[in-house]
Each structure stands twice: as C-alpha cells, then as structure tokens.
Amino acid sequence: xxxxxxxxxxxxxxxxxxxxxxxxxxxxxxxxxxxxxxxxxxxxxxxxxxxxxxxxxxxxxxxxxxxxxxxxxxxxxxxxxxxxxxxxxxxxxxxxxxxxxxxxxxxxxxxxxxxxxxxxxxxxxx
Amino acid sequence: xxxxxxxxxxxxxxxxxxxxxxxxxxxxxxxxxxxxxxxxxxxxxxxxxxxxxxxxxxxxxxxxxxxxxxxxxxxxxxxxxxxxxxxxxxxxxxxxxxxxxxxxxxxxxxxxxxxxxxxxxxxxxxxxxxxxxxxxxxxxxxxxxxxxxxxxxxxxxxxxxxxxxxxxxxxxxxxxxxxxxxxxxxxxxxxxxxxxxxxxxxxxxxxxxxxxxxxxxxxxxxxxxxxxxxxxxxxxxxxxxxxxxxxxxxxxxxxxxxxxxxxxxxxxxxxxxxxxxxxxxxxxxxxxxxxxxxxxxxxxxxxxxxxxxxxxxxxxxxxxxxxxxxxxxxxxxxxxxxxxxxxxxxxxxx
Numbered sequence: 361x362x363x364x365x366x367x368x369x370x371x372x373x374x375x376x377x378x379x380x381x382x383x384x385x386x387x388x389x390x391x392x393x394x395x396x397x398x399x400x401x402x403x404x405x406x407x408x409x410x411x412x413x414x415x416x417x418x419x420x421x422x423x424x425x426x427x428x429x430x431x432x433x434x435x436x437x438x439x440x441x442x443x444x445x446x447x448x449x450x451x452x453x454x455x456x457x458x459x460x461x462x463x464x465x466x467x468x469x470x471x472x473x474x475x476x477x478x479x480x481x482x483x484x485x486x
Numbered sequence: 487x488x489x490x491x492x493x494x495x496x497x498x499x500x501x502x503x504x505x506x507x508x509x510x511x512x513x514x515x516x517x518x519x520x521x522x523x524x525x526x527x528x529x530x531x532x533x534x535x536x537x538x539x540x541x542x543x544x545x546x547x548x549x550x551x552x553x554x555x556x557x558x559x560x561x562x563x564x565x566x567x568x569x570x571x572x573x574x575x576x577x578x579x580x581x582x583x584x585x586x587x588x589x590x591x592x593x594x595x596x597x598x599x600x601x602x603x604x605x606x607x608x609x610x611x612x613x614x615x616x617x618x619x620x621x622x623x624x625x626x627x628x629x630x631x632x633x634x635x636x637x638x639x640x641x642x643x644x645x646x647x648x649x650x651x652x653x654x655x656x657x658x659x660x661x662x663x664x665x666x667x668x669x670x671x672x673x674x675x676x677x678x679x680x681x682x683x684x685x686x687x688x689x690x691x692x693x694x695x696x697x698x699x700x701x702x703x704x705x706x707x708x709x710x711x712x713x714x715x716x717x718x719x720x721x722x723x724x725x726x727x728x729x730x731x732x733x734x735x736x737x738x739x740x741x742x743x744x745x746x747x748x749x750x751x752x753x754x755x756x757x758x759x760x761x762x763x764x765x766x767x768x769x770x771x772x773x774x775x776x777x778x779x780x781x782x783x784x785x786x787x788x789x790x791x792x793x794x795x796x797x798x799x800x801x802x803x804x805x806x807x808x809x810x811x812x813x814x815x816x817x818x819x820x821x822x823x824x825x826x827x828x829x830x831x832x833x834x835x836x
Binding site for chain 2: 403428429432433436463474
C-alpha cells in the first residue's frame with residue numbers, strides 16, 4: 361500500500377494517508393469542481409486499507425467548509441471506516457472544528473450519531 | 487460518473503441495474519438477499535439525505551446571517567463614506583484643490599519636505615482696507631469681503647492657480663506647483679488670471695455701487711517669477727503647504743508698489759508675458775536679500791495683438807470665465823473646441 365498525499369487548494373482539502381503512522385488526515389475546505397474525481401483518489405485507498413491486514417487507523421478531520429456533494433463522499437469514507445471497524449479493526453476518529461463554527465460542530469455531531477461504534481470525538485481545534 | 491471512473495452513487499446504481507433481472511428470474515433466496523441489500527442501502531440513503539438536508543439548512547442559516555452582517559457592514563460603510571465625503575468637501579475649502587485631490591487619491595506625500603522651483607507668485611491686497619472697514623457695518627463688510635474672495639477664488643481656480651492663503655484682506659496665490667504647465671505657461675496663466683480678476687472687479691464695482699457701497703474695494707496686485715522653496719513646512723504633526731523665499735517677498739513688494747487698482751509685475755515675469763500686455767516701466771526696486779535691482783512694469787492693458795489674434799475671452803457674472811489662447815492650439819483642437827462651445831450654446835438656449 362502506498363501513502364496518499366494530496367496538497368490543499370482553495371477548493372479542496374489536504375488529504376494524507378500515511379501507512380507508517382496509520383493515520384488519515386483531512387483538512388481544509390471541500391467544494392471540488394468534480395467531487396467524484398477528487399474523492400475518487402481517496403476512497404479506493406481507504407477501501408484498500410479496509411481489505412488489508414492492518415489492524416488500526418487514526419482519523420483526523422478538520423474541515424472549515426464542506427458542500428453537499430463532498431458530504432456524500434465523506435459518508436462513503438465513514439461507511440468504509442465503519443466496515444473496517446465491524447471487521448475487527450480499531451478505528452478512532454477525531455472531528456475538529458474552529459471555535460464558534462456551529463455548522464461544522466453540528467455536522468461532526470451528526471456523524472458521531474450516525475456511526476456510534478466509530479468513537480467519533482468532536483472537539484474545538486487546538 | 488467522473489472522469490476518474492469513480493462514481494459516488496456506484497452502490498445505488500449497481501442495485502438499480504441488478505434489480506430487473508433479480509425480479510424476473512431470481513429465486514426466492516436471491517430475492518431475499520437482494521431485498522436485504524436494497525433495504526440496507528435505502529436506509530443508508532435516507533440517513534445521508536436527512537443529514538444532508540440538515541447540513542444544507544445550517545449552511546443556509548449561516549449564509550443568511552452572513553448576508554445580514556454584510557448588509558449591516560455595507561450600511562455602515564455607506565454612512566462612513568457619506569461622512570468622509572462631507573468631511574472631504576469641508577476640508578477642500580481649507581486646502582488648495584490640487585493638494586486636496588492628491589491627498590484623497592493617496593498620491594500626496596505628507597512628509598516635511600520642500601524643493602526649489604521656479605514659480606510665478608501673485609499677491610493682491612485691498613487698498614485702504616482698514617478705513618473702508620471702519621466705514622461699513624461689520625455684517626456688510628463681511629458680505630462684501632466674502633463676495634470679493636469668492637469671486638477672486640473662483641477666477642484663480644479656473645486658471646489653475648494654487649491658492650496659498652488669505653492674509654486678512656490679501657490673497658497669496660502661485661502657479662507652478664504641485665502642477666506646472668511649464669514656467670512660461672504658468673506665468674501667462676497667472677497674468678491672465680490677474681487681468682480676469684481686474685475685469686471682474688470692474689463689474690463688481692458697478693454692482694456694489696448700485697447696492698450702496700460708496701467706496702468699493704480697490705485692489706492692488708503684484709506678480710513675480712523666481713525660484714522659491716515650495717512644499718510642506720512645519721513639523722510632522724502640523725504641516726503647511728506653502729512657498730517661502732526672497733522671490734515671494736518681491737511679489738508682495740510689487741503689489742504694495744502697484745497703482746491703486748493696478749498690476750505691477752517684475753521683469754522676470756514680463757519676459758514671459760510681454761506679447762500679452764502693454765506695460766509701462768516703473769522705478770526699479772531694491773530689496774534686502776535680493777542681489778539684483780528689480781525692474782518693475784505696470785500693466786496698462788492687454789496688447790492689441792494678444793486681444794485680437796491670440797486670445798478668445800468670455801467673462802460673465804453668471805459664472806462664465808473663458809480664456810482660450812489660440813496660439814497654442816492646432817486647427818483640429820480649435821475646431822473641436824468650437825463644436826463643444828456651439829453645443830454648450832445650444833444647451834443654453836433650450
């Protein structure tokens with residue numbers, strides 16, 4: 361499995377999937393022109409992790425803005441993570457939001473409620 | 487489907503594609519399995535949609551809030567703009583228009599800095615102002631003085647003068663900074679301004695006399711051309727844009743030596759405007775700090791040549807002051823101006 365490193369742009373978040381540290385980071389704003397093309401780079405890598413022998417993953421999500429299409433992609437990522445968890449992998453998700461950003465806080469709480477087994481920790485960015 | 491081949495709805499689409507064949511040919515076991523997967527995906531889609539709708543509503547709420555904030559900020563900015571414009575208009579009355587314009591365009595350097603520059607300096611002063619003032623009620627004096635300064639200022643600005651200051655009943659004006667059309671043109675503009683002021687003063691005399699002003703203002707004027715220090719004088723806290731130097735004092739001295747109602751110019755100015763006016767040489771003046779004898783010339787009238795051939799003028803109390811030096815204009819520019827003036831005349835007649 362290769363590492364995945366995507367630099368952020370004005371419209372897309374930085375995404376880093378580092379196998380050595382077993383860590384996935386998603387950080388920035390997400391409203392790509394072609395959501396499927398952008399997340400099409402990411403989701404197969406996570407699916408690969410799900411099928412692999414790797415037993416754990418730390419996920420850090422720190423988004424400032426996310427549009428509806430990106431949310432669909434994020435749901436897909438959470439689905440894959442949850443399947444990984446269901447198959448015995450240890451998955452921890454930290455959802456960070458900027459202080460006073462109610463929208464991103466509530467979205468994190470929605471994901472926490474939808475995927476209760478994933479132990480999503482919603483907290484203000486340090 | 488994206489260009490990458492990945493499809494966010496691939497799971498839903500696969501089920502839709504699979505459905506018809508399962509319904510037509512599938513066994514009960516296959517139908518059960520398909521129904522379970524369809525149900526599971528349907529539940530997932532409903533959950534996603536619920537959350538998407540909530541998220542969309544929250545985003546909308548944030549947008550509305552941002553829009554309200556933007557409107558409030560725009561309103562505040564508009565109010566500040568109006569306040570600034572009012573302040574700017576008020577400030578404009580205290581500053582030379584060129585400086586005011588440059589300041590508000592962000593082009594003006596407010597450092598304490600001066601430069602030596604050859605300028606044409608104009609002074610005017612009302613003869614026997616103190617006695618005249620004593621013979622009038624203060625309110626009446628204020629009215630005539632304001633009218634006098636308003637008229638003279640309007641003329642000065644129309645010729646592109648930089649109004650340095652009003653000193654009691656005196657006016658100090660110069661040409662050549664911050665904008666200059668060249669030493670010769672600056673001197674000629676200054677002279678033309680002074681002559682236009684004299685023309686207007688003659689008209690004002692008639693108006694004032696008819697209103698009961700028995701001894702209307704008689705104004706002396708002086709013009710000199712020479713090197714002065716021009717720029718921002720003072721401290722970094724309080725600046726004054728002005729000119730200083732011996733040549734400025736020469737202009738003031740010429741004004742005090744002028745005939746009542748007359749205009750006295752130095753040789754340095756005369757050399758630049760000699761074709762515009764008829765003059766009479768007067769006694770030279772010696773001044774402290776000025777090495778040369780200052781030759782002086784009383785301006786008698788516009789030269790015939792200048793009046794007949796070179797300059798077209800129209801001056802009217804309705805606010806018209808036109809002075810066009812034809813010698814500087816090409817045939818095309820003359821025709822262009824004539825069209826504009828004809829258009830103006832047509833507008834006036836409507």
